[in-house]
């Protein structure tokens with residue numbers, strides 16, 4: 001058990017919002033019920049709504065699950081957890097709004113502020129939180145967790161950073177990208193560097209292309225106001241999926257320390273070319289009828305402008321201009337309202353130049369390594385095998401490490417559990433450093449501006465389909 005001796009007051013700003021209710025409190029409870037948080041930790045929620053303590057606790061309780069503790073002892077944990085939760089009503093923008101909170105925080109405790117707020121409120125809320133920061137005299141720390149979006153482009157992201165860095169140091173800021181907390185994403189570094197077999201193969205000599213496929217089978221689910229202002233590239237590609245590319249493409253760090261790992265990721269980001277408009281297909285979901293039910297298209301969603309050109313789908317090619325990857329396209333395909341929900345990385349190996357199994361016009365298919373991030377976490381390696389029988393016939397079969405069976409008795413933690421524990425322990429490897437964020441925006445800012453200035457019209461695709469026509473043909477360096 002880690003960190004049992006530290007003392008903690010954890011403050012969630014935006015405590016009545018979806019993120020707090022659905023992700024943050026359940027993750028805190030999961031850690032609490034396993035005894036992973038400091039004893040006597042308290043959880044303060046601040047929001048504008050008027051809520052009694054009972055209503056606040058009731059809201060939290062609805063989303064707690066007993067994944068780590070048997071049902072009978074879980075009730076006791078829930079009761080203790082809720083007793084440690086306390087609500088304060090307040091306006092994020094005014095120092096007065098923080099007065100009640102300030103009077104409740106304990107003097108000698110570490111303070112962790114979680115800004116589960118829309119980004120336009122970050123600077124004001126951070127300034128008010130800074131007014132409650134520990135001054136460090138008795139060794140107590142103050143840390144601040146931020147959720148994306150970190151700006152809309154390089155300039156707005158820089159502005160936001162400047163404002164936050166007026167109140168806190170870079171060391172105190174924890175920029176969350178929750179994909180880095182996912183179990184399978186944390187496994188990428190292990191897969192690549194703890195298994196000797198992959199090391200010599202991991203470059204353009206053996207790898208033909210890398211595909212990252214991210215699909216959701218739901219629309220924007222009431223988040224029209226936010227999504228219409230950002231679109232799919234800013235929502236998941238510039239952050240979550242780009243982070244996956246860095247973990248696939250980075251060289252082996254000298255150590256596992258936060259800066260050694262983030263330096264390696266930064267090298268990849270800095271070697272990446274800016275995305276070209278010609279390498280992009282954009283789409284927007286349209287109305288459809290599914291199982292006899294009429295489903296509205298994107299522009300009919302609440303909060304979305306009826307003439308919106310915001311893409312809900314994008315396919316693009318990233319190029320990394322270094323010796324390891326110059327010839328290898330990284331193809332990202334991401335979309336809302338598609339046929340299924342999945343996130344996976346597919347590493348496609350090259351066909352050998354000569355192979356005794358090649359006939360005049362056909363060679364056995366290339367090997368593929370597939371990393372299934374969700375759902376159904378697993379690692380699959382497609383190999384060519386002899387089909388049993390008296391003739392020499394070949395077929396592709398899968399070596400499959402499915403988490404369901406390989407780790408049947410293990411609870412797979414939610415990303416937020418892992419990330420919150422890291423913040424409490426001061427571990428920064430899974431958080432985005434300022435220079436990484438800047439480099440990530442540099443890759444996308446020119447094309448995002450070009451799309452908006454030229455008012456590029458996304459190609460419509462039916463809700464529940466496999467995306468726009470133009471994005472269906474393969475672009476994986478066909479050999």
Ligand code: BG6
Nearest residue numbers: 148178179216235236240343374
């Ligand atoms: C969020 C995006 O960052 O990630 C959402 O804003 C998206 O649009 C979500 O649905 C996906 O997260 P997960 O963990 O469900 O894959």
